[in-house]
Amino acid sequence: MKVPLSWLKDYVEIKLPPEQLAYKLTMAGFEVAEIHRVGELWDRDKVFVGQIVEVKPHPNADRLTIAVVDYGASELVEVVTGAPNIKVGQSGQKVALALAGARLVDPYAPQKTYFTLKPTKIRGVLSPGMVCSEKELDLSDEHETVIILPDDAPVGIPLADYLGDIILDIEVPTNRPDCLSILGIAREVAALTDAEFHPPIIDYPEEGPEAKELVEVEIADSDLCSRYTAAVVLGVEIKPSPYLVQRRLRAAGMRPINNVVDATNYVMLELGQPIHAFDYDKIRGRKIIVRRAREDRTFTTLDGITRSLFPDTLLIADAEGPVAIAGVMGGMESEVTDKTKNVLIESANFNRVSIRRTSRLLGLRTEASLRFEKGLDPYLPPEGGKRTAQLIKEWAGGTIAKGLVDVHTPLPPRRTITFHLSELERFIGISYPKEQVSSILGKLGFELKEEEPQTYTVTVPTHRGDVTEPADLVEEVARIAGYDLIPTEMIPAPSSPQIFPELLKWEEAAKDVLVACGLYEVKTYALISQELLDQFGLSYPLPLLSVANPMTPEHVFLRPTLLPSLLRTLAYNLRFQDGVKIFELARVYLPRENDLPQERITLAIAMAGEAEELSWFGSSRRLDFFDLKGVVEELVERMGISNYQFIPADERAFFPGQTAWLKVGEDTIGILGKLNPDIAEAFEVEEEVFMAEFNFEALASHASSRREFKPVSRYPAVVQDIAVVVDEEIPAEEVRKVIMEAGKPFIRSAVLFDLYRGKPVPPGKKSLAYSLTFQADDRTLTDKEVTKLRERVIRELERKLGATLRG
């Protein structure tokens, strides 16, 4: 809401400088986003109100004239102008005169550019200044004509004193449609600055016939229209509004049209009640019917667009058909034109939900619909209609019909609230003096009646539909008094411990492990595209969750897997660096019928490229399966899980020979392995990519922070190496298991330290070398015992796996 202070002053005294006023409003809930100063650059000694004394022809150009201007100085000034509204032979017009040195807007520059006016020879005639258009003075984009000021503009005063203004751009909260008006803001200012509030006096002679004899109003669908008033002004003369009215409308962000339309917009801005003016003579049957569209399918609004209607769209119709879309926009057929003689003024109250729906369905938001959809005061329409009639008479002449046609459903009773002053302390933490409370509420239009000490019956003004209970009154008092007054107190500790999700602890712990493993955490969008899903070629039992109104095809599906997003992130980063190791811990969305989806915390890891960062000491090695597996092992063990295993897997998205399931106990937790190279290629990655995805909730269900302590043996350990040759197909894990079983009870560990293929190991075989550690808790093992165990290990390897001892 743009509020010119010059307009605001009509209803309330402005006691504060603009910045302080803006601050007060901001603090009270009306954020002033911008303070715009009209005429800030008009030098007081260079831009004046002038009066044209004579207009002479330009000796060398037909389309130029020379205006002789009096601006209060001892000498007149002669300026060259091309304005079509300054004609030879005319005199007496009041104009905005700029002299050399004035800073003006270049009307021909594509973007707003200022220039300093210099005396210029125009077609051989020296012009020491110029008469200005609105554009040159940065008032609007109007540059066809120069400004003609009202006749009573005082000649010779600086223009800044006459047209200069300050406009506050105020963000009005949605619960305060009453403040989508200058008057509403004035009421706030009065309360905030303890100033008097003067609403406009609506009073005029009603000289015409009875309004109800001129028009009949019927509300057919009273659920959507609680009140409709019609006023009539006969015999108007359509012309531009007075210049200062036009300025006010422009300053408030609206375009002047003509005196009648301007009066409707002026009243909407002034009172917050949208008004529509019809050409009375175009209303067929002299009848207004407020009804749903039903079988009316289309309607042409006054912007010339033919719009499809919906059966529930509320219309204003005459005896023959629709003349306006209620509360949104009038029709082209019945609009006020230059030829209009008689005007019907609509001031009504429409159902906010209906207006909101209509406006949304039509994709048409207007100043009127914006107000109606927030819910307006049902007591306001008569005032709005009368005020409009008054202004039309003032600006367009004519006679006003007697009375209003005012059709309405029973008006809601004035709301009352029982208000104990103790509520203030209960919500705010401090008490407010009784006098302050009644003064604040009084200024805002509330009526207070003291029922018993500290208890009031508060009658809510009809324009405050947002105030329904004591908490609302608490806010009124607190915000006007200022939140700065509220003390700052520490909250007492809760009397019982507060909740904390167990899973979150594991998530954070896991992230720390992964970071320590050299991975970077990423966070990717939860919505992905069909294309991304297709590239992965995964299938799901139920149709995926998707968004009904996506912003772009990029973000449609709620992802059932993190892998595509992570791969894309990996691919993106590989463009800038040789090695990438990333993970994401986020939710995937698994649909359920007739319920919210399951949102499962999922962990995904991706890595590709160089294993180590480039360095002067390092070696170059590409990341492989075991880099990924190592990270997984580290994570799983750090989460206190020991009963895990890796089982070879064959899954479509992965490369068969280099993929494994991670199992903990009987639960399959997820998959890790080399990505199917076709998929990597689809993402333009030539590197081998290693990825993993785990159901983190399943993993965490096995996690524990407890570690069972085992005493550290005080006796020496014996280390022995063995190397065995086994068939290529035998997994290393099998070999290790046999060793650990056969080496009981004294074997402590079997660390694989060499894996060898090639001569002298026969083809199809591999050599595995282990470092075995034997130890007892209660004594030093004898050589004999160790030798016996070692031999048993070798024997068992031979028996179970067909292994042979190497060398």
Place this chain on the structure above:
Amino acid sequence: MLEKIKSLREKAIQELEASADSNSLEEWKRTYLGKKGFVTQLLRQIGSLPPEERPKAGEAANLLRDELTQLYEEKASAIKEAERLQAAKAQAIDVTLPGRRPQIGALHPVTQTLREIIEIFSRMGFGVYEGPEVEWDEYNFGLLNIPPEHPARDMWDTLYIAPPYGKDGNMLLRTHTSPDQIRVMELTKPPIRVVVPGRCYRHEATDASHEWMFYQVEGLAVDKGITMAHLKGVLTTFVREMFGKERKVRFRCDYFPFVEPGADMAMDCIVCGGKGCRVCKFTGWLEILGAGMVHPQVLRNVGIDPNIYTGFAFGMGVERIAMLKHKIDDIRYFYANDLRFLKQFRA
């Protein structure tokens, strides 16, 4: 005898001075002070001298032994020092070469900021709750005092779930973490002190300060006797813990349908200190979060008697906090996941 001692001394000192490394020094030691060395032999000879010469010769020989031993030790330490220096010089490395750094990754800056926020509130007695991102319209709006077609719905541009799961807009991606106020109050009874971190979504075009996906942290305290003064206390403490003890805060009235009275908290601009700059849009203030006293209707909606209990709630955008903390000028960096960005937050 004394002559002999004297000349032995001169020769020994001369040779000692000539020895340049520890080998020749040890050789010298063997020659003079060893078991069969000259001085040892000299001392043995004392016993065979006539008795009247013995005391003097003995004393001189002992003096010689002590003197040479001392000279040896001095020489030995000098040589050792020289040799140490020499060895050091031979093994000298360029200490300005980069060290072998363990390869450690980093948490996403949003995670870091979330942890910091949660940690600060947990020190003030707040627990943590996490709710669903796909939410019922009823929880995201209805129970928060925003019925269908309420004009305030325009404050949140919403992404709705399509059929077959969503029906007539009854399911959506939560636009804020506020529905979890309802979930927490359904789950536990007062006293409640909880923060709710989580992803939120809006149907919104992205620019330097807007993302359609973002994180919020919701806060909720419900108890007997909770006031707006407590709200100010908790949030002022938060800001000062997060951004420094010297921060000034400003609370002003603002409208959210699920709080009454409603508020908005700003802190003095951390860039210009309140003088006005581009970051604070020349206001000197940075809006940090929306807050207010839980609307009595919201309490009624979850069966908490608003005549007995009061509460406050607040919600803040995590990226905004992170942006202010690290001077990040474009929110789109967060979900672009460029490692050149992420590596700057190795904390």
